[in-house]
Amino acid sequence: MEKSLRELFEDYVNECRYSAKLRAETIRGYRNVFNLFLKIMPEVTTLELLTPGMLNEFFKRINTRIRIVGRDTLRSGVKNSTIKTQFNKLNVFFIWLQRKSYINSNPLQDIKRPRVTYNDFRRLKDEEIHKIYSAITRCYINSFTLRRDIMMVSLLLYCGLRKGELVALQLRDIDIEKEEITIRGETSKSGNTRILRMHPTLLLHLKDYLKEVKIRDLRTEHLIVSNRDDSGLTYEGLKHWVQALVNKSGIKFHLHQFRHTFACKLAENDTSAFKIQKLMGHIDIRMTMKYERSMRPEDMREDIAKISI
Known part of the structure; x- marks a missing residue:
């Protein structure tokens, strides 16, 4: 048959x-x-x-x-x-x-x-990021969701994580003493493990969140915990989280824009394409160059102003 x-x-x-x-x-x-x-x-x-x-x-x-x-x-x-x-x-x-x-x-x-076209890779503006953070501090359910949601946005913004990498993070991947986050190869699109240094803002938000986890005596191995029970946030839960934040902030965004913003911010700070490739977890540097080529001329006004003859 x-x-x-x-x-x-x-x-x-x-x-x-x-x-x-x-x-x-x-x-x-x-x-x-x-x-x-x-x-x-x-x-x-x-x-x-x-x-x-x-x-x-x-x-x-x-x-x-x-x-x-x-x-x-x-x-x-x-x-x-x-x-x-x-x-x-x-x-x-x-x-x-x-x-x-x-x-x-x-x-x-x-x-x-x-x-x-590279316009499809749209970065978030600084004012949009501020509105997203502001929406979290205005519309939180309790102290746990407040600190969790701020930490999640900071993870996306300062690490450029893919959604699969975000959901798969476990407590064992976080080293507060060394100020490092490990993205395990089995959870990464590239299949390669990479270690990211924590931005000071992210470190602060992670510490606040982990205190809440300890206070609530949560036992799940997952870093990002559902607000419903002691288990990791699912893909469906992440989808609802994004939609709720879009509604609260008035900013229409999707998760990958944080990753693009991370790459563009690095490029603006004269980080080499090779280093950005490693931080993003790209196998092929051509993928990294797509992000850099998507930067608009208006994003580079300050660079033009620095020209000295």
């Missing part, structure tokens, strides 16, 4: 998990895009229907569908970077199908990826 597209995808995921040893976050990304594809294209039930025409129709529907953002905001269209991400995550599955001889050709091989 011929396997369904869903069954084949599960075979692919098992290979990713147990043979290729891909990170859970990477597999989660593949699954999310595949589920979206099946949701948008319910008529694609067999391999025979997996054609370039159907893939073009998928991207058309993604671009034109009306979706609800927040409580009642209607929106359509997506960024080129989003389409490119979806393209890449589907493409690896289709390459696997072709390699296993389930299909003769990859339906994406003759479809052009969208061009991503």
Whole structure:
């Protein structure tokens, strides 16, 4: 009996998990895009229907569908970077199908990826960061969530963490005496462990938060604790945390903007691209250069003013 597209995808995921040893976050990304594809294209039930025409129709529907953002905001269209991400995550599955001889050709091989402009990598302005911090101090539930939320924003801002790295942090990764944070290889996209020096502001906020953890006698190994029970914050919990902070601060942001802000701040302070690459945990320095190239001329006014002839 011929396997369904869903069954084949599960075979692919098992290979990713147990043979290729891909990170859970990477597999989660593949699954999310595949589920979206099946949701948008319910008529694609067999391999025979997996054609370039159907893939073009998928991207058309993604671009034109009306979706609800927040409580009642209607929106359509997506960024080129989003389409490119979806393209890449589907493409690896289709390459696997072709390699296993389930299909003769990859339906994406003759479809052009969208061009991503560096404007998609938008940094947060200083006043936006201040408003986010201010929203936390104005709208906190209790002393624990106040100190936890301030610490989380500081971690993102002063370490440039990916969301998977943030959620995966454990107490053992924090060395207050050495003022270091360890990002373990098994939680990082690059697969490499990196050690980051704590910014003085982050160190202060971490100490305050860890005092609260001790007062409440929390026993979980996770650094970031849910405000519901003694367990680590989940991806879904992090998503709700971001949305709540967007609503409270009035600043529309996503987590990766903190990472971009971290990179831009380093570049503005004349940190070399090589050092930024190491701090960000990039395997390829070309990824680091994308962040640097996204800086606008207006971001460099002070640099121009420093020119002396």
